[in-house]
Amino acid sequence: MRPFTYTGAKNTEEALRAANSNTNAHYLGGGTNLIDLMKEDVERPDELIDVAGLDYKKVTPNENGGLTLGGMLNNSETANHREVRTKYPLLSMAMLSAATAQLRNMATNGGNLLQRTRCPYFYETSMPCNKREPGTGCGALKGMNALHAVFGWSDKCVAVHPSDMCVALAAIGAKVEVQKQDGSSRMIEFNDFHRLPGDDPENDTNLMPGELITAIHLSESTFSDHYYYLKIRERASYAFALVSVAAGLQIKGGVITKAGLAMGGIAHKPWKLIDAENYLSGKIPNQANFEAAAELTMNEAKPLEDNKYKVEMGKKAIVRALTQAYERKA
Known part of the structure; x- marks a missing residue:
């Protein structure tokens, strides 16, 4: 693992300020994916901005008759929350099918949305991968691709997204709230949050640099039965x-x-x-x-x-x- 600076953000403003001053900084939530990628030398941030302690850890009713899930709340607490299990059992069921209990206890809702592909060519730094190193080619395109995409792929990348939570969110419909670097916020429709690979597969989402996921907004429950x-x-x-x-x-x-x-x-x-x-x-x-x-x-x-x-x-x-x-x- 390469050396990095650790910054423990005390509030949202401090986190945004740190991200704005360093384009090679990464936000750190539970770290269940990011730290692994750093160990494999796939991700190489020179600063980690710890946002896990920020006050986005609640499940609350929203004005649309649904629920708002805090971005820093862990997956276990979200999936097992009484209101989530009652009103959005599809989401709870998907989340509880993911990983191990130990990982769900650490992984945050915002971090789940930002999981990176588990394509072996992405993880193996000796192999070509446009997602990891743009312009080197896609090793899986003509290589071992049994686990890869059948929809939306390009000749630059055939990787798949790994999240279970995100599949359920796509089915039930959601909006992602993010804090921008200027301190304002914006909402992103869930189907517009993630990207297809196109010519720049290194970009998994439509987040702008430094934006911080603070909440996931669910509309009124429709599929609880x-x-x-x-x-x-x-x-x-x-x-x-x-x-x-x-x-x-x-x-x-x-x-x-x-x-x-x-x-x-x-x-x-x-x-x-x-x-x-x-x-x-x-x-x-x-x-x-x-x-x-x-x-x-x-x-x-x-x-x-x-x-x-x-x-x-x-x-x-x-x-x-x-x-x-x-x-x-x-």
């Missing part, structure tokens, strides 16, 4: 998803009035299934309609040499998640 988070992985626990599906259904009078769908493990960002959501609206919740939604989604996939299995796996995962969401009631 019919929901399911399906995570398919190579081993039963402590593994990232090959394919995951977050499914929420609002059903009235035997008809789907609203659907929330997103997938993980298939793109550079949480992949919201907008066409499938629109298709299911007004439909009867049955096998045929679930299969049609799955076909509609996965027919647009562009698999690589080694991950063609994700197309069929994705179809079956969507149908299973929707079926479980329909049959499950909180």
